């Protein structure tokens with residue numbers, strides 16, 4: 001499990017939350033890629 005908080009959800013009342021990525025905090029571990037059920041996340 002990553003030690004940093006690279007992904008944050010911004011709630012949108014009545015809508016779909018948006019995802020913010022803090023690239024500087026991402027370690028590239030790939031955990032988020034492997035658990036996404038719709039393959040929405042890729043690492044470059």
Ligand code: SF4
Pocket residue numbers: 002004006007025026027028029030031032033
């Ligand atoms: S690859 Fe995904 S789970 Fe891993 S640190 Fe980066 S954003 Fe977090």
